Amino acid sequence: MAEPGHIVLTDVRKSFGPKHVLNGVNLSVPKGHSLVVIGGSGTGKSVMLKCILGLIHPDSGSIRIAGEEVVGLRGKARDAYLSRFGMLFQGAALFDSLSVWENVAFGLIQGRHMARAQARDIAIEKLGQVGLGPEVGNLYPAELSGGMQKRVGLARAIAADPEIIFFDEPTTGLDPIMADVINNLIVDCVKRLGATTVSITHDMASARKIADDIAMIFKGEIIWQGPAKTIDHSGNPYVDQFIHGRAEGPIQMDVLKP
């Protein structure tokens, strides 16, 4: 029998009022694999990630992590669940009032109640893994370039050695060379940790680099999933249109609707 997925979504549905956003999402990510979810704006990528994180409750369906049902977890069980995740947000989302090392160590100090000195050592080590020297630890986010901020965000995402990491648009806003540097660091850091990852991106160069598998979401359903190296021969006209960025094809933009 095939190994059950580390992250398994079964028929996950979510509507906001009359708006059906997730229409029965089915997805399985094996342990240690990197899945990249692609899809147009407003197709439900962020809502799906928020459902996995428990920030949005699905109307129905099942989300299992390592075999355990996580829909509906509350209180301490939910806190313990969230501590298994690392997250790199769009724009890095660093705290401006904290130094770089304090940003990286935030979850260790606040979440795990680690002593500051020990947390600082780990932060400096993780900064080293993303190519930043210890001197950067004492700077503040406003003193860093966008690329350095992403590196710090990545160091923070891996600080607690999470078993699952989410990357939300990890290369948005970066020039192509810095984007490639971040992609390489993501691949290195994830391999070192052996973490299972789910990433959202519009950047196909990034998707090809960091994904083992790619899934395409369209109108709240996964319409294709396969190994990244097969995406050019998916045989799916929606995938073809998306990866080549063509205005013509089965995906029609509702440019007049909000």
Ligand SMILES: Nc1ncnc2c1ncn2[C@@H]1O[C@H](COP(=O)(O)OP(=O)(O)OP(=O)(O)O)[C@@H](O)[C@H]1O
């Ligand atoms: N809390 C909410 N209340 C009402 N509607 C919501 C809520 N969250 C998301 N939506 C709607 O769900 C749809 C999907 O949103 P989502 O953020 O998942 O899109 P996305 O695929 O991540 O898009 P993008 O690539 O632009 O970030 C959108 O139409 C959005 O307006």
